[in-house]
Amino acid sequence: xxxxRVLYVEDNIDMSEMIPRLLGKSYRITAVETCADALxxxxxxxxGLYLIDNLLPDGTGIDLCREIRTFDxxxxxxxxxxFTDDSHQRLAFDAGANDFLQKPFDTDQLLAAIAHVRRxxxxxxxxx
Numbered sequence: 001x002x003x004x005r006v007l008y009v010e011d012n013i014d015m016s017e018m019i020p021r022l023l024g025k026s027y028r029i030t031a032v033e034t035c036a037d038a039l040x041x042x043x044x045x046x047x048g049l050y051l052i053d054n055l056l057p058d059g060t061g062i063d064l065c066r067e068i069r070t071f072d073x074x075x076x077x078x079x080x081x082x083f084t085d086d087s088h089q090r091l092a093f094d095a096g097a098n099d100f101l102q103k104p105f106d107t108d109q110l111l112a113a114i115a116h117v118r119r120x121x122x123x124x125x126x127x128x
Contacts, residue, residue, distance in 0.1 A: 004028055005046065009038040009064065010053040010080075019051070022107050035059040035067075042068055047075055049114065052097075054081035054088075062095045069096035076117035080105070 004027060010016040011033040020029040030045070032038050035058050042050070050068060054061040065077055079097035081088060082104075089100045098120065099113045 004048055005030065006049045006051055007032070007038060007042055007045075007047045008051045009033075009035070009056065009061065010051075011056050012053070015053070019110070022110070033057065035064045038064055039067055043071060049117065050075060050077040052077060052079055054079065054083065054092075062091050065092065065095035065097055074121075076121055078110075078113050078117060 006023065006027045006029050008016070008019055008029050008031045010019070010031065016031050016033065020031055023029055027049075030041060030047070032041055033056070035056050038050075038052070050065075052061040052064055056064070061079055061081065065079065068075075068077065073096075076098040077096060078099045078101060079092040079095075080101045080103055081092065082102070084102055092100050098117045101109060101113055
Protein backbone atom coordinates (compact mmCIF):
# COMPACT_ATOMS: atom_id res chain seq x y z
CA UNK A 1 0.00 0.00 0.00
CA UNK A 2 1.42 3.37 -1.02
CA UNK A 3 0.96 6.29 1.34
CA UNK A 4 0.02 9.31 -0.72
CA ARG A 5 -2.03 11.46 1.66
CA VAL A 6 -0.78 12.58 5.06
CA LEU A 7 -2.77 14.38 7.74
CA TYR A 8 -0.24 16.45 9.65
CA VAL A 9 -1.40 17.82 13.01
CA GLU A 10 0.95 20.53 14.30
CA ASP A 11 0.35 23.95 15.87
CA ASN A 12 3.93 25.24 15.58
CA ILE A 13 3.97 27.50 12.52
CA ASP A 14 7.60 26.78 11.58
CA MET A 15 7.09 23.00 11.73
CA SER A 16 3.71 23.15 9.99
CA GLU A 17 5.35 24.96 7.07
CA MET A 18 8.60 22.97 6.99
CA ILE A 19 7.25 19.39 6.96
CA PRO A 20 4.88 19.92 4.00
CA ARG A 21 7.75 21.51 2.07
CA LEU A 22 10.00 18.53 2.84
CA LEU A 23 7.42 15.87 2.06
CA GLY A 24 5.39 17.73 -0.54
CA LYS A 25 7.16 16.18 -3.51
CA SER A 26 6.32 12.65 -2.42
CA TYR A 27 3.12 13.05 -0.42
CA ARG A 28 -0.01 15.18 -0.43
CA ILE A 29 0.02 16.89 2.96
CA THR A 30 -3.04 18.30 4.70
CA ALA A 31 -1.94 20.34 7.71
CA VAL A 32 -4.23 21.28 10.61
CA GLU A 33 -3.45 22.90 13.96
CA THR A 34 -5.99 21.48 16.42
CA CYS A 35 -7.43 18.18 17.60
CA ALA A 36 -10.90 19.34 16.56
CA ASP A 37 -9.79 20.14 13.00
CA ALA A 38 -7.86 16.88 12.81
CA LEU A 39 -10.90 14.82 13.82
CA UNK A 40 -13.20 16.59 11.37
CA UNK A 41 -10.70 16.17 8.54
CA UNK A 42 -9.87 12.54 9.36
CA UNK A 43 -13.55 11.59 9.43
CA UNK A 44 -14.28 13.41 6.16
CA UNK A 45 -11.28 12.31 4.08
CA UNK A 46 -9.11 9.22 3.67
CA UNK A 47 -5.42 9.41 4.59
CA GLY A 48 -2.59 6.92 4.30
CA LEU A 49 -0.75 8.30 7.34
CA TYR A 50 -1.34 10.50 10.36
CA LEU A 51 1.60 12.53 11.66
CA ILE A 52 0.57 13.90 15.07
CA ASP A 53 2.24 16.38 17.40
CA ASN A 54 1.68 15.92 21.11
CA LEU A 55 0.89 19.33 22.58
CA LEU A 56 -1.94 21.01 20.71
CA PRO A 57 -4.05 24.05 21.63
CA ASP A 58 -7.19 22.04 22.39
CA GLY A 59 -5.80 18.75 23.69
CA THR A 60 -3.01 16.23 23.43
CA GLY A 61 -1.86 14.09 20.58
CA ILE A 62 -2.38 11.06 22.82
CA ASP A 63 -6.07 11.88 23.20
CA LEU A 64 -6.31 12.57 19.48
CA CYS A 65 -4.63 9.26 18.69
CA ARG A 66 -7.12 7.40 20.90
CA GLU A 67 -10.04 9.19 19.23
CA ILE A 68 -8.79 8.42 15.71
CA ARG A 69 -8.48 4.76 16.64
CA THR A 70 -12.22 4.65 17.45
CA PHE A 71 -13.04 5.06 13.75
CA ASP A 72 -9.78 4.22 11.95
CA UNK A 73 -7.91 1.22 13.33
CA UNK A 74 -5.63 0.64 10.33
CA UNK A 75 -4.03 3.86 9.13
CA UNK A 76 -0.51 4.24 10.54
CA UNK A 77 0.10 7.00 13.08
CA UNK A 78 3.51 8.51 13.70
CA UNK A 79 3.55 10.40 16.97
CA UNK A 80 5.89 13.39 17.44
CA UNK A 81 6.87 14.73 20.84
CA UNK A 82 9.53 16.67 22.66
CA PHE A 83 8.99 14.50 25.73
CA THR A 84 11.76 11.94 26.02
CA ASP A 85 10.72 9.68 28.87
CA ASP A 86 9.80 6.07 28.16
CA SER A 87 6.43 6.39 29.91
CA HIS A 88 5.36 9.05 27.41
CA GLN A 89 6.31 6.82 24.49
CA ARG A 90 4.41 3.96 26.10
CA LEU A 91 1.30 6.19 26.39
CA ALA A 92 1.56 7.05 22.70
CA PHE A 93 1.86 3.40 21.68
CA ASP A 94 -0.97 2.40 24.03
CA ALA A 95 -3.13 5.09 22.39
CA GLY A 96 -2.54 3.49 18.98
CA ALA A 97 0.60 5.08 17.56
CA ASN A 98 2.70 2.92 15.25
CA ASP A 99 5.92 4.87 15.65
CA PHE A 100 7.34 7.65 17.81
CA LEU A 101 9.64 10.48 16.77
CA GLN A 102 11.36 12.59 19.37
CA LYS A 103 11.56 16.30 18.54
CA PRO A 104 13.62 17.76 17.15
CA PHE A 105 13.95 15.25 14.34
CA ASP A 106 15.54 15.61 10.94
CA THR A 107 14.23 14.75 7.50
CA ASP A 108 16.05 11.42 7.39
CA GLN A 109 14.47 10.32 10.68
CA LEU A 110 11.01 11.28 9.43
CA LEU A 111 11.50 9.50 6.12
CA ALA A 112 12.80 6.41 7.94
CA ALA A 113 9.76 6.39 10.23
CA ILE A 114 7.41 6.67 7.24
CA ALA A 115 9.24 3.83 5.46
CA HIS A 116 9.05 1.75 8.64
CA VAL A 117 5.28 2.10 9.04
CA ARG A 118 4.77 1.49 5.32
CA ARG A 119 6.73 -1.78 5.52
CA UNK A 120 4.78 -2.88 8.60
CA UNK A 121 1.47 -1.98 6.95
CA UNK A 122 2.42 -3.88 3.81
CA UNK A 123 3.50 -6.99 5.72
CA UNK A 124 0.33 -6.91 7.85
CA UNK A 125 -1.80 -6.76 4.68
CA UNK A 126 0.25 -9.55 3.16
CA UNK A 127 -0.44 -11.87 6.12
CA UNK A 128 -4.22 -11.52 5.93
